Amino acid sequence: MSAALLEDVLVPAGPGPAHSRARRRGRRLLGLVVPVLLLATWYVVSDREILSTRLLPGPGTVATALAEFFTGDRNDTLAGVVPFTGAGPEHLAASLTRCGVSWLLAVLVGSVVGLLLGLSSLARDLLDPILNALRAVPLFAWLPLALVWFGLGEGAARAIIFVGALWPVLVAVGDATARVPRGHVETARMLGTPRRWLWRKVYLPSALPEVVTGLRLSLTLAWTCVIVGELSGTDRGVGAMMSAARETGRTEQVVVGIVVFAAVGLLADLVLRGVTARWVRWSRA
Amino acid sequence: MSGTGTGLLSARGLHKSFGDLSVLAGIDLEARPGQVLSVLGPSGCGKSTLLRVLAGFEAPTSGEVLLDGVRLSGPSADRGMVAQAGGLFPWLTLRDNLAFGPRASRRTGTQVTAVVDELLSATGLDGFADALPKQLSGGMRQRAAIAQVLANRPPVLLLDEPFGALDAQTRLRMHEWLRALLAERPTTVLLVTHDVEEALLLGDRLCLLSNRPACVVDELPVPFGADRGRAVLADAEFVRLKATVLERVLTA
Known part of the structure; x- marks a missing residue:
């Protein structure tokens, strides 16, 4: 594989x-x-x-x-607090947990709100303008507010990653469900599918290829947001290590951080694609 | 589903308007059990709207649709509809597409397998059970779409120009195939088409619609036996009838 x-x-x-x-x-x-x-x-x-x-x-x-x-x-x-030698697994685990938790939460919230937008024109009319406005706010602009709300450290980092990862999922799920052909829904109804199962029998599978693209974008973004989040005063995490290495002038350790970010990002995308490959195979040319 | 009635589908005084646009203006018709009723009309006369109302996808502005005397509203598994582009779900294999209806009706796994296997061989698609719809030819896809609907054994089958997108040779083959298929499973069929030859080849009766807003202008029996094949195309009576009906449609 x-x-x-x-x-x-x-x-x-x-x-x-x-x-x-x-x-x-x-x-x-x-x-x-x-x-x-x-x-x-x-x-x-x-x-x-x-x-x-x-x-x-x-x-x-x-x-x-x-x-x-x-x-x-x-x-x-x-710098007294951030270890380097032998600390790779610890930093990596901290970054991965931070990223994973926030990403999963973003996927959950993004899917629910996206489904709502895709299925209900009322929700769309009500929420679309404000969501589009919020989406246009640069990620860094949330950082001061996140620091005020959650304080230096873990909370702010997770909030930033969450916001960064949210939009691609939300937009992909919303667009994809709104675009499900009416014919598919009618066919399913005509074949006896109860209304309450349409989301699972028609909307979800039909929207999945687009949603998977959204998930991949979102995961990559979440991983890039890790560094932003970890600049907010955390002492564990690959970004925290890089920040400390810069302060002590250890450029080779900064580069190590870049290599780790690149490798993990590539690997995470590969894994996500591997896991989702069977859901989207039908839509490939 | 099967055997719950005889499958007499009737429309009484169907009107349908979209805003100011009146599409159906009082349609009365009856599709009888075990027969094919071909509904012919000029292009754009509202044939598809009629079928969508009969299927329950659109509510009539007034009038009613009855199945064995029971008033219907909304789509359900007792009226299977196949449209020109077919209803196959592109993300499901052929086997899962055919099993979709029986599964929605909560049949057991072995029942589903039996129905699907039978239909796969009736459609000549045995070898393609695990193929995706996009891997099939247009004719195969339409056969599969009809089989998908028949898997529920609906008493009524509604066909909306099901072979309209196919080339002439494939279409002729499909006509013969459909006749043979229906001979084995008596179903009330309502076939909407603008193709006079198709209407005469498949229909037991013919219903002619006027231009929009559509109403029924004529009903006539088709005087050929149930075992008619493509040989009937050369029949002098067939040729004469085809010309007459075509003239009626063009001037309707």
Whole structure:
């Protein structure tokens, strides 16, 4: 599964069926060209000290720091409170929990409100203007208010991630349910489906491909919001570690944070796509 | 569902307007058990609206729809309707599409399997049980859409130009297939079409509608046996009747 999914990520899904598999494999290698080139450039730039290693530590230094982050012995601490060596699992767990809890809550609230908007024109007329206005508020603009309401730390971080993750789900669910063809609903009614089961028999499956896209966007956004949330005075989390590393001038540790964010983001999207693949297969070209 | 009545569908004084636009102006008709009633009319005369009212998707402005003397309102599993584009759910396999109605009616798993297997072979789609609708040809999809509705064994089948989107050869094959299928399961069929040949090939009786607002201008029996095949197309009587009816429709 993972190989096929990786292929999907690196190569935009083309219309080609099985016969073009060999070509697709070639294309997958193509997706590695740019990262390899970047890595090589990075190596050359830091090796010849074109840029100071304080500004851009070399790939080797970062790799060592990455290994230390996850497997080192827990002894030194940075800025007195945020540990680095061996603290990878702890920071990662904190970020993942924060992101996961807020994202799930956003999915729940977004789905319910989205369904309401999609199924009821009254709800749409009532809520659409205000929701669109709130949606236009930049995420960072919520941060001061979140800090006032929830104080420095966990609460503010979760609130920010929640707000960031909410809109894509809400909009996707609302649009997708509003767009379910009337013909499908009528067919289901005519075949004897009671009204109260329509949402499960027709609306949900019909809307799922669009909803899954919304979920993916939302998860990626939630994960990007983690860093914003973790700037609000938390002492655990990948973002908190990066913040502390910046303060102590450990650029290689900042880069480790970026690598971890990228890897986890990619992995989370792969997992979500894997889990939802069977619900959306019918809608693929 | 099956056997609860004989399947006599009647419309009495059906009127339907959308705002100021009057579409149906007092339709009276009767679709008899075990027979196919072909409803013919000029394009845009309100045939589809009539069928949607009969199916219960639209409420008539006045008048009533009766099944075996019982007044109907709203859609239900006793009137299966198939439209031109078919009603298959694109996210379900063919098997699950056919099982949709029986499952909604809370049949047991083995009953559902039996009904679905029988219909799969009656439609010649045995090999495609696990295919998605988009993987089927247009003709296969329409056969499947009819089978999906028949899986509930409805006493009444409403067909809204079900073969309208198919090419002429496929359409002819579908006519023969549908005749054979209905011969094995007596159903009241109301077929709405603008295709005179189709109306005569499939119908036992013919009902002609006027231009909008539609009312019934004529009803006539179709004088060919139930076993008619495509050979009847060359029959002199068929050719003459087709020309007469076409003239009536064009001047209705």
